[in-house]
Amino acid sequence: MESLANKNKDFSGINNLTRFNAYKENRYFDPLISGYGFIFVTKPMLFIDPIKPSGNDYKKKIAYTNMTKDPIFSAFISSEAQTESDKIIPKLLSYNKMYNSSNFIPLFTNGTKSIDTFDTVLEQTDAFDTKEGYKIPLPTNTTMSKASNTVSLSVDETSNMDFIKLTNLWVSYISNITDGTFSANPEMITNATLDYMSSIFYFVTEPDGKTLKYWAKYTGCWPNTIPFSNLKYTKGDFQKVEFDIPFLFTIKEEMNPKILEDFNIVSLKQEDLKSMFSDTENVEYSSIKESKLLNKNKLFSNSLVSYLVSSPSRDPLIFFKNSDRKGILSDKTNEKFEISFGDLTQGKNFQSELFGNNYFYNIEDFFKSSKGE
Secondary structure, three states, rough: OOOOOOOOOOHHHHHHOOOOOOOOOOOOOOOOOOEEEEEEEOOOEOOOOOOOOOOOOOOHHHHHHHOOOHHHHHHHOOOOOOOOOHHHHHHEEEOHHHHOOOOOOOOOOOEEEEEEOOOOOOOOOEEEOOOOOOOOEEEEEOOOHEEEEEEEEEEEEOOOOHHHHHHHHHHHHHHHOOOOOOOOOHHHHHHHOOOOOOOEEEEEEEEOOEEEEEEEEEEEEEEEEOOOHOOOOOOOOOOOEEEEEEEEEEEEOOOOHHHHHHHHHOOOOOOOHHHHHHHOOOOOOOOOHHHOOHHHHHHHHHHEEEEEOOHOOOOEEEEEOOOOOOOOOOOOOEEEEEOOOOHHHHHHHHHHHHHHOOOHHHHHHHHHHHHOO
């Protein structure tokens, strides 16, 4: 197999970028095929606590008292909740990190069917008036299409109405904090932080479900609509309830590798990672492939986070993969960013469903043979 490896010298895909095909020859072209989309909504830090504190922690007492000030929240106190899911929902939003093994809200990742996005537009201005009144258009910036807009998540509602209940608590909290009904978190006041805002990470992968093709981050997000209108009644009409949840955002950014670093920082639950990895502040970014936040080997070499990276129950992480396998193609298509879930068994099952039960055996056997093993 060693003699056959890397012998395909068909560079027609590269030639499409560098040479003209005047006679429209049947030249190979690898089309972009849409694959899987992943949406990760970071949890806000709402100053609520569904469990009555037994100690003298004044912050927990204030957070618990907040929930008793509004009947909507009182129904989600753990001792009052009607279902087990209702006990979990406020914990997904609470500032108390003891309740959450993740900095993301899994409900949105698991339940979002689609996301509405929009183009980035380069604005223009008119200049240099002529005596005839003609103005020359000149390009300016992309700020208007990146700032202060709405992104919508399409979901199928659960039988427990988890999306409506979670959104109701989130929106109601913002209203109660704004009008002074709820007490604000003292730390948030000190740090001048809006605890009800979150970020939304959006990834598009190849059909393999792991190779990243596109990524975006929406920062400063909050839901502005509780979708009660979707519970309308029509006699004789029984169907599943589906709707869009609109999130307002402050700013969006796309295709910046720093987004991937930010995602790993959130996923690893290490707010001080940037100080641990000083080169993440390097404005030159001479080698994003060697980023200590995206290079798996470098993450493993750091004793403070290696146990988190290797944990089977960790949140997803983004790694830059530079395969040393001698593949068939010779245009470095094996260099890519990949999303990696902690549960390797789940990942293998996913791949097996796509390519068949013998996929991993055949692939691994092929590459062992190509190396002469």
